[in-house]
Amino acid sequence: MKQNGQIVYAQNLAKSYAVGKREIEALRGIDFTISPGEFVVLLGPSGAGKTTTLNLVGGLDRPTSGALSVAGQMVAEGELHATERSLDALRREQVGFVFSEFHLLPTLTAVENVQVPLVWVDESGRDRAEALLCRVGLGHRLTHRPDELSGGEMQRVALARALINEPALLLADEPTANLDTSTRDEIFELLRELSNEGLAILFATHDHELAERGDTVLRLSDGVILDG
Amino acid sequence: MSWIAIALKNILRRPIRSILTVAGVAIAVAMLFNLLEFQRGYEKGLRSELSDLGAHIMIVPRGCPYEAATIVLHGGKWPRYMEEDWYSVVRGTDGIESSTGIIMDAIIRDGGRENLIYMGIDDDYPELRPSWKYERGGWFDEPASAILGASVARSMGVSAGDTITIHDEPRVPATQMKVAGVLERTNSQDDGLIFLPQHTLQKVFGLEGKLVVILVKLSDVSRTDEVVSSLRQASMEADAGMNVFPLSELLNTLTSLLSSTRVFVLAIVVVAFVIGGVGVLTTILMAVFERTREIGMMKAMGAARVDVFRLVWLETLFTTIGGGLAGVLLALLSGRGVVALLRLVLPHTPADFAMGMSGSTFGICIGVSVVLGVIAGTWPAWRAASISPITAIRGGSS
Numbered sequence: 001m002k003q004n005g006q007i008v009y010a011q012n013l014a015k016s017y018a019v020g021k022r023e024i025e026a027l028r029g030i031d032f033t034i035s036p037g038e039f040v041v042l043l044g045p046s047g048a049g050k051t052t053t054l055n056l057v058g059g060l061d062r063p064t065s066g067a068l069s070v071a072g073q074m075v076a077e078g079e080l081h082a083t084e085r086s087l088d089a090l091r092r093e094q095v096g097f098v099f100s101e102f103h104l105l106p107t108l109t110a111v112e113n114v115q116v117p118l119v120w121v122d123e124s125g126r127d128r129a130e131a132l133l134c135r136v137g138l139g140h141r142l143t144h145r146p147d148e149l150s151g152g153e154m155q156r157v158a159l160a161r162a163l164i165n166e167p168a169l170l171l172a173d174e175p176t177a178n179l180d181t182s183t184r185d186e187i188f189e190l191l192r193e194l195s196n197e198g199l200a201i202l203f204a205t206h207d208h209e210l211a212e213r214g215d216t217v218l219r220l221s222d223g224v225i226l227d228g
Numbered sequence: 229m230s231w232i233a234i235a236l237k238n239i240l241r242r243p244i245r246s247i248l249t250v251a252g253v254a255i256a257v258a259m260l261f262n263l264l265e266f267q268r269g270y271e272k273g274l275r276s277e278l279s280d281l282g283a284h285i286m287i288v289p290r291g292c293p294y295e296a297a298t299i300v301l302h303g304g305k306w307p308r309y310m311e312e313d314w315y316s317v318v319r320g321t322d323g324i325e326s327s328t329g330i331i332m333d334a335i336i337r338d339g340g341r342e343n344l345i346y347m348g349i350d351d352d353y354p355e356l357r358p359s360w361k362y363e364r365g366g367w368f369d370e371p372a373s374a375i376l377g378a379s380v381a382r383s384m385g386v387s388a389g390d391t392i393t394i395h396d397e398p399r400v401p402a403t404q405m406k407v408a409g410v411l412e413r414t415n416s417q418d419d420g421l422i423f424l425p426q427h428t429l430q431k432v433f434g435l436e437g438k439l440v441v442i443l444v445k446l447s448d449v450s451r452t453d454e455v456v457s458s459l460r461q462a463s464m465e466a467d468a469g470m471n472v473f474p475l476s477e478l479l480n481t482l483t484s485l486l487s488s489t490r491v492f493v494l495a496i497v498v499v500a501f502v503i504g505g506v507g508v509l510t511t512i513l514m515a516v517f518e519r520t521r522e523i524g525m526m527k528a529m530g531a532a533r534v535d536v537f538r539l540v541w542l543e544t545l546f547t548t549i550g551g552g553l554a555g556v557l558l559a560l561l562s563g564r565g566v567v568a569l570l571r572l573v574l575p576h577t578p579a580d581f582a583m584g585m586s587g588s589t590f591g592i593c594i595g596v597s598v599v600l601g602v603i604a605g606t607w608p609a610w611r612a613a614s615i616s617p618i619t620a621i622r623g624g625s626s
């Protein structure tokens with residue numbers, strides 16, 4: 001099933017949640033692939049299943065059925081599921097996350113926040129963290145704490161943090177939802193550049209305007225991908 | 229950036245709460261420290277005091293020796309004396325290296341405000357008191373001479389070569405004594421005593437042929453039981469009514485008198501540790517709840533269960549070890565006060581009794597702090613490790 005050179009391969013991927021006695025089908029069998037350097041926009045209204053998809057691809061949650069592999073690693077295939085350990089390793093080595101909330105540690109400076117994912121691999125990587133902050137345009141805010149940064153700046157720190165482990169895939173769940181349009185465009189442009197440099201991106205949004213600027217658009221509605 | 233840095237920064241995030249938690253542990257550790265050091269210092273003090281005495285067996289007339297001591301200290305007649313003849317029986321007993329007979333009396337005047345205790349000693353006495361040191365002068369140079377303890381000499385304002393007068397009319401006619409020597413301060417009862425040649429005291433106080441205690445030094449300590457029983461035998465045969473007991477027994481009596489107090493204090497220490505430990509547990513648990521989303525994000529970034537567990541555990545350990553170190557410091561700072569308090573409260577405190585710091589006490593205190601951290605940290609760390617990244621990250625928007 002390991003698809004030649006694809007970063008993400010999902011086939012008939014489904015996820016349902018049990019709420020009381022009811023089953024909520026958040027994803028009803030979706031198929032898609034993401035190649036290296038591809039910028040995929042996952043477009044859909046609220047409740048369509050965007051976050052659910054990202055969680056499955058990032059190994060934060062397990063699919064109910066279907067096949068999924070990420071960066072050449074089997075995440076799920078029918079009844080088979082990857083172990084918690086290998087999902088931890090997948091996130092540690094291959095995947096980066098950004099969310100609409102920034103989730104920065106308030107006690108740490110910008111550089112320190114970027115270094116956090118290196119703590120559990122016993123690396124310091126301060127130089128790399130500084131270089132990444134410069135890359136996202138925050139070279140002048142290295143030692144600022146989150147409460148001393150603007151929303152756009154915090155999202156840049158979060159982005160640098162997501163990139164510190166040199167992932168093959170970036171999962172972005174409405175990262176611009178809390179930003180004004182000009183900041184939104186700046187962040188999006190940054191992601192475009194990163195994608196051009198070879199980073200595969202899965203970008204969830206309900207913003208049609210942004211969708212047009214991706215390489216590929218997956219229109220998600222009520223747990224299914226619409227054609228066209 | 230390291231685990232340690234993150235853990236420390238997390239602790240410092242809520243400084244007041246952390247300080248209160250650390251203080252709870254510190255109080256418990258300080259109490260434990262004082263208890264351990266007290267035990268060590270007290271026993272050491274008693275032991276050195278007894279070995280200072282140089283005697284292994286004490287012989288007194290029948291009757292409670294503590295009661296007798298009280299009577300002497302508060303004045304009044306010694307309840308019972310023993311005959312000097314008995315001393316020669318003791319001296320003749322096999323296994324005795326040296327022995328000395330002592331006679332005591334006290335003069336109380338001004339309704340107890342002036343209380344002088346006189347001790348009559350013979351030439352053998354210094355042999356049993358190897359640590360005796362003179363500040364001035366030396367041993368008796370004539371029958372009418374005296375050796376003064378440091379405190380008495382100071383309160384009387386006399387030194388070697390001066391003259392003192394003993395009088396307690398009509399019982400004791402005024403008698404002049406030349407001060408032959410003044411002892412160095414020892415912080416023991418010696419400081420408050422006036423020593424006279426045995427026969428002089430007997431004559432002046434009208435106690436000819438009487439003794440109150442005989443101290444015996446053995447040539448071989450391992451034969452103590454044997455010598456004690458042969459002395460008891462001799463006492464029975466002569467119908468002398470003597471109480472013969474080894475001083476090691478006295479040590480046991482005094483230490484066992486304290487053991488009930490110690491159990492009580494230990495119970496308080498345990499309660500303090502439980503309170504401190506619960507404080508640590510709730511603080512860390514609160515911190516984990518407050519940081520649910522943060523921890524969820526860490527997991528999303530690839531932190532495994534063990535990584536999160538380790539982080540929270542480290543925070544707990546830093547808190548309790550910090551408490552342990554603060555507690556030791558607190559104990560060292562309060563040590564003098566505690567000793568002063570104990571001297572007031574306890575029936576007997578050895579002269580060179582002090583609270584110090586031994587490596588073992590320090591080790592136990594820090595070890596207990598670590599164990600406390602391990603115990604109090606396990607549940608919160610496990611809770612933190614079990615946080616699901618999706619619910620934690622989703623949490624904010626719902």
Ligand SMILES: Nc1ncnc2c1ncn2[C@@H]1O[C@H](COP(=O)(O)OP(=O)(O)OP(=O)(O)O)[C@@H](O)[C@H]1O
Pocket residue numbers: 017018019024025026044045046047048049050051052053206
């Ligand atoms: N843990 C859960 N338990 C039960 N139902 C859930 C759970 N998570 C998601 N759902 C449901 O699954 C569906 C898809 O949710 P999802 O969060 O993926 O939507 P979304 O496209 O990300 O929406 P939004 O734009 O509002 O973030 C929704 O109907 C939601 O109520």
Ligand SMILES: [Mg+2]
Pocket residue numbers: 050051052173
């Ligand atoms: Mg969503």
